Amino acid sequence: MKALRDIGLASGAAIVGAAVLVAVFAPLLVPHDPFAQDLSRRLLPPFWMEGAREGHLLGTDQLGRDYLSRLLYGARISMLIGIATTVASGLIGIALGVAGGFFGGRIDDAVLFAITARLSIPLILVALAVVSVVGSSLTVVVMTLGLLLWDRFAVVARVSTMQVRNLDFVAAAWAAGCSRSRIVLREILPNILSPLAVVATLEVALAILLEAALSFLGLGVPPPLPSWGLMIAEGKDYMFFSPWVIMIPGVALFVLVFGINLLGDGLRNLLRTGRVA
Amino acid sequence: MSRLLEVEALEVSFGAASAVRGASLALDRGETLCLVGESGCGKSVTALAVMGLLARNASRGAARLSFDGQDLRGLDERGMSRLRGNRMAMIFQEPMTSLNPAYTVGSQMAEVMLRHRGGTRAAAMARAEDLLGRVRITSPAMRLGQYPHQLSGGLRQRVMIAMALMCDPELLIADEPTTALDVTVQAQILRLLLDLQKDLGLAMLLITHDLGVVARVAHRVAVMYAGEVVETAAAADLFARPTHPYTRGLLACVPVPGKVARGAALGSIAGVVPRLGPGFSGCGFRDRCGEATAACGGTIARASAGEGHDYLCRLPPGWRAGAGAAP
Amino acid sequence: MLEFLARRLLVALLVCATVLTFAFALTRLGGDLAISIAGPNATAADIEQVRVAYGLDRPLPLQFLEWVGRAATGDFGQSYFFKEKVSKLIFDRLPITFALGLVGLSIALAVALPLGIVSALREGSWTDRAISIVALLGQAMPSFWLGLVLMITLGLHLGWLPISGTGSWEHFVMPGIVLAFSAIPALLRLTRSGMIDALASDYIRTARAKGLSRRSIVLKHAARNAAMPVVSIAAVQLGFMLGGSIVIETVFALHGVGFLAWESISKNDFPTVQAVVLLLACIYTLLTLGADLLNAVLDPRLRAS
Numbered sequence: 001m002k003a004l005r006d007i008g009l010a011s012g013a014a015i016v017g018a019a020v021l022v023a024v025f026a027p028l029l030v031p032h033d034p035f036a037q038d039l040s041r042r043l044l045p046p047f048w049m050e051g052a053r054e055g056h057l058l059g060t061d062q063l064g065r066d067y068l069s070r071l072l073y074g075a076r077i078s079m080l081i082g083i084a085t086t087v088a089s090g091l092i093g094i095a096l097g098v099a100g101g102f103f104g105g106r107i108d109d110a111v112l113f114a115i116t117a118r119l120s121i122p123l124i125l126v127a128l129a130v131v132s133v134v135g136s137s138l139t140v141v142v143m144t145l146g147l148l149l150w151d152r153f154a155v156v157a158r159v160s161t162m163q164v165r166n167l168d169f170v171a172a173a174w175a176a177g178c179s180r181s182r183i184v185l186r187e188i189l190p191n192i193l194s195p196l197a198v199v200a201t202l203e204v205a206l207a208i209l210l211e212a213a214l215s216f217l218g219l220g221v222p223p224p225l226p227s228w229g230l231m232i233a234e235g236k237d238y239m240f241f242s243p244w245v246i247m248i249p250g251v252a253l254f255v256l257v258f259g260i261n262l263l264g265d266g267l268r269n270l271l272r273t274g275r276v277a
Numbered sequence: 278m279s280r281l282l283e284v285e286a287l288e289v290s291f292g293a294a295s296a297v298r299g300a301s302l303a304l305d306r307g308e309t310l311c312l313v314g315e316s317g318c319g320k321s322v323t324a325l326a327v328m329g330l331l332a333r334n335a336s337r338g339a340a341r342l343s344f345d346g347q348d349l350r351g352l353d354e355r356g357m358s359r360l361r362g363n364r365m366a367m368i369f370q371e372p373m374t375s376l377n378p379a380y381t382v383g384s385q386m387a388e389v390m391l392r393h394r395g396g397t398r399a400a401a402m403a404r405a406e407d408l409l410g411r412v413r414i415t416s417p418a419m420r421l422g423q424y425p426h427q428l429s430g431g432l433r434q435r436v437m438i439a440m441a442l443m444c445d446p447e448l449l450i451a452d453e454p455t456t457a458l459d460v461t462v463q464a465q466i467l468r469l470l471l472d473l474q475k476d477l478g479l480a481m482l483l484i485t486h487d488l489g490v491v492a493r494v495a496h497r498v499a500v501m502y503a504g505e506v507v508e509t510a511a512a513a514d515l516f517a518r519p520t521h522p523y524t525r526g527l528l529a530c531v532p533v534p535g536k537v538a539r540g541a542a543l544g545s546i547a548g549v550v551p552r553l554g555p556g557f558s559g560c561g562f563r564d565r566c567g568e569a570t571a572a573c574g575g576t577i578a579r580a581s582a583g584e585g586h587d588y589l590c591r592l593p594p595g596w597r598a599g600a601g602a603a604p
Numbered sequence: 605m606l607e608f609l610a611r612r613l614l615v616a617l618l619v620c621a622t623v624l625t626f627a628f629a630l631t632r633l634g635g636d637l638a639i640s641i642a643g644p645n646a647t648a649a650d651i652e653q654v655r656v657a658y659g660l661d662r663p664l665p666l667q668f669l670e671w672v673g674r675a676a677t678g679d680f681g682q683s684y685f686f687k688e689k690v691s692k693l694i695f696d697r698l699p700i701t702f703a704l705g706l707v708g709l710s711i712a713l714a715v716a717l718p719l720g721i722v723s724a725l726r727e728g729s730w731t732d733r734a735i736s737i738v739a740l741l742g743q744a745m746p747s748f749w750l751g752l753v754l755m756i757t758l759g760l761h762l763g764w765l766p767i768s769g770t771g772s773w774e775h776f777v778m779p780g781i782v783l784a785f786s787a788i789p790a791l792l793r794l795t796r797s798g799m800i801d802a803l804a805s806d807y808i809r810t811a812r813a814k815g816l817s818r819r820s821i822v823l824k825h826a827a828r829n830a831a832m833p834v835v836s837i838a839a840v841q842l843g844f845m846l847g848g849s850i851v852i853e854t855v856f857a858l859h860g861v862g863f864l865a866w867e868s869i870s871k872n873d874f875p876t877v878q879a880v881v882l883l884l885a886c887i888y889t890l891l892t893l894g895a896d897l898l899n900a901v902l903d904p905r906l907r908a909s
Contacts, residue, residue: 008737113615113618113619116615116619117618117619117622117623117626119840119888120619120620120623120843120885120886120888120889121623121626121881121885122846122847122848122850122880122881122884122885122888123844123847123848124847124848124850124851125847125850125862125865125869125877125880125881125884126630126881128850128865128866128869129630129631129869129877129881130630132869132870132872133630133631205743205744209744209746212746212748212749213746213747213748213851216748216749216851217748217850217851217854217866218870219869229746229748232746232748232749232752236752239752239755239756240756240760243756246749246752246753247753250746250749250752250753253746253749254744254745254746254749255744257743257744257746258740258741258744260744261740261743261744262740265736265740
């Protein structure tokens with residue numbers, strides 16, 4: 001059982017690690033310019049199918065762009081959005097959660113209310129509306145998702161802060177005359193980081209899925225950027241005859257998100273069994 | 278006629294840790310046997326092993342484990358469940374959590390009857406009401422419709438007892454039934470158990486660490502230490518002539534009014550019950566025993582100190598402190 | 605209990621009021637609404653005309669109060685695009701979205717409850733681990749993509765189910781499966797952990813000591829006590845499903861509220877967008893409130909206090 005868990009954690013880490021490497025080195029890895037169109041080579045199938053052409057390992061899309069190159073660049077977009085969104089939502093959520101957990105009383109009531117209100121707002125609908133009103137761009141998608149996805153950070157930060165606040169070393173810091181900000185930054189934050197790390201992995205996965213959904217609906221990353229969601233949307237019209245145009249980016253998306261979740265799940269199990277302090 | 282319950286060389290282990298190491302005991306119809314010892318000595322595990330209620334990670338073995346002549350060792354979960362609640366019943370230490378919070382007292386009691394005897398729900402409810410009265414609960418009809426959280430700890434334990442009696446069991450196992458209760462309630466519950474045992478002719482296996490309880494209710498006593506039954510005797514005999522050093526130590530811990538001078542030190546046994554692995558041999562008590570010699574590391578034979586009184590020690594019956602190292 | 609309910613109701617009302625404000629602010633994010641409504645080819649005169657026609661020339665607080673006043677009576681105004689009352693538009697399409705949500709929740713429960721219970725009964729086994737991996741797989745599935753894949757396989761290749769539309773109950777099966785996928789992991793995890801806690805409790809030991817059948821022990825005594833968190837999360841998940849229906853309805857061309865919202869967003873039809881956001885938020889709040897009530901029914905301790 002333990003071995004199996006470790007396999008899960010290791011494969012999650014391997015998938016995420018590979019995705020990060022691909023994202024960082026995409027310009028060096030791609031065989032073609034992911035934006036270069038070649039209308040004479042449209043919808044070429046990938047290498048395992050009949051009719052595949054040399055040089056286009058995963059075939060081409062409806063505009064004759066190399067699919068492998070677009071897929072690799074797509075990893076960039078996914079990782080960028082996943083991480084940037086999580087940083088933004090993490091800052092908001094942790095600030096709110098720690099404030100609620102640390103001060104309690106009215107402030108905590110307000111934080112709880114903010115979480116309740118946030119959860120009642122339909123996520124994708126509002127994100128779509130905002131992007132539609134403000135105009136779609138990478139920055140807008142990140143900001144919008146960042147402003148919407150902080151709830152789980154806040155919930156976990158709040159509960160963890162409440163637990164840590166009452167521990168002896170915090171009492172000792174109070175007794176030693178430390179200031180509030182010092183106690184929050186030096187005593188509490190470092191001790192609630194592990195559960196927050198688990199939340200962070202899950203949020204990265206969620207943000208990647210949401211960006212793909214927004215892009216799929218045409219209100220995420222604007223074309224011609226090769227977001228996986230956008231690739232699926234663009235391939236949708238051809239999917240009954242050339243199913244690989246949606247299978248390839250879909251499987252990439254699925255594997256990446258699965259890998260991140262495996263990593264998060266493995267981290268959580270490590271924390272629960274106390275192998276990481 | 279065979280004895281109602283016979284347990285010989287019972288072994289229970291959880292992974293590498295042995296909880297019960299060859300414990301033996303026997304119980305006749307209508308008899309009360311008290312199983313005494315410190316916490317962690319394997320009393321509760323022995324009881325759970327008899328009932329077939331051990332956790333999944335436990336393994337059980339015995340040279341003999343029979344109830345009314347029927348071998349329990351070969352019985353599967355389904356077969357055991359036909360006996361449990363029907364011919365053998367058990368009540369537990371924690372009345373606060375032993376009842377299901379989601380169902381009424383009446384429905385929890387009735388389902389025992391419906392499961393083992395069938396019949397109508399109305400008949401089962403009538404039986405439940407009758408038994409609630411027997412365990413001296415006032416206005417039993419009203420209690421049937423109440424939920425466990427509406428009852429005090431003492432009342433819940435009475436409900437547990439009544440529930441155990443639903444099918445007229447021949448054997449009742451009570452695992453420290455009064456430990457979690459207030460002192461005044463403890464006395465009432467104990468009196469109730471004693472009366473029920475007499476009236477119904479129950480055989481009762483009462484687990485306790487309280488020798489005061491033993492003196493009041495037991496016909497026979499089995500003293501457990503580190504997973505073994507180290508001494509068995511009729512109650513009066515045990516109190517008069519305790520033979521195993523551990524039994525003597527236990528008795529020395531109990532102040533007897535009039536016999537102990539005011540201000541005199543209470544006896545106590547130094548150390549704690551050891552956790553023994555499967556490969557352990559010799560006397561489990563030797564590390565805490567004032568009489569221990571090198572011989573205590575070898576196999577110890579069961580010795581007799583009279584009719585129905587045996588013990589597990591190399592010392593002779595009637596040994597005196599300091600003189601025992603002789604043979 | 606009454607006090608608790610009153611507090612919950614107050615919070616629910618406050619949440620709805622907050623979302624009301626939020627929904628209004630949402631449409632004013634992009635600056636001048638009149639320009640968006642008039643469209644890309646409008647002249648300055650056209651825009652001015654739109655501004656006056658929709659009352660956008662008046663001060664913002666006034667517009668807000670007017671909107672709130674009308675929204676409180678269920679009047680969300682006229683749709684810019686469909687030229688119909690927004691409330692009518694929504695209520696015409698609500699049944700489809702509800703049907704979809706209920707089908708999705710039913711499928712999710714039908715999968716998650718048995719798997720969660722089996723997982724708990726075999727805690728730590730390979731079965732348990734395999735089921736938790738299934739949950740992780742479900743969590744990683746992009747719903748719009750799963751929808752397309754099902755269309756290709758179940759719809760095109762196997763021909764078992766219709767690919768899109770709302771003609772019969774079969775039309776709801778594929779979108780229902782896709783929606784269910786998003787809710788299964790959370791439901792499964794909670795069922796599992798709730799059952800593990802319940803099975804380890806003293807009252808289960810009592811139930812075994814009573815000689816009850818395994819079926820009764822698991823399904824009557826343990827499941828009843830594990831049900832409460834599951835009820836809460838099921839309500840939350842149904843709320844999320846209704847909110848997430850925008851993607852599914854677009855993929856399968858189901859003309860429910862989600863599809864309406866999607867059309868309104870792409871046509872800059874703000875009164876409709878506002879109304880749908882508000883409606884979904886209120887439904888979610890009602891659902892969680894309903895779950896609290898149901899829990900009070902399930903747990904005699906809550907009922908009494």
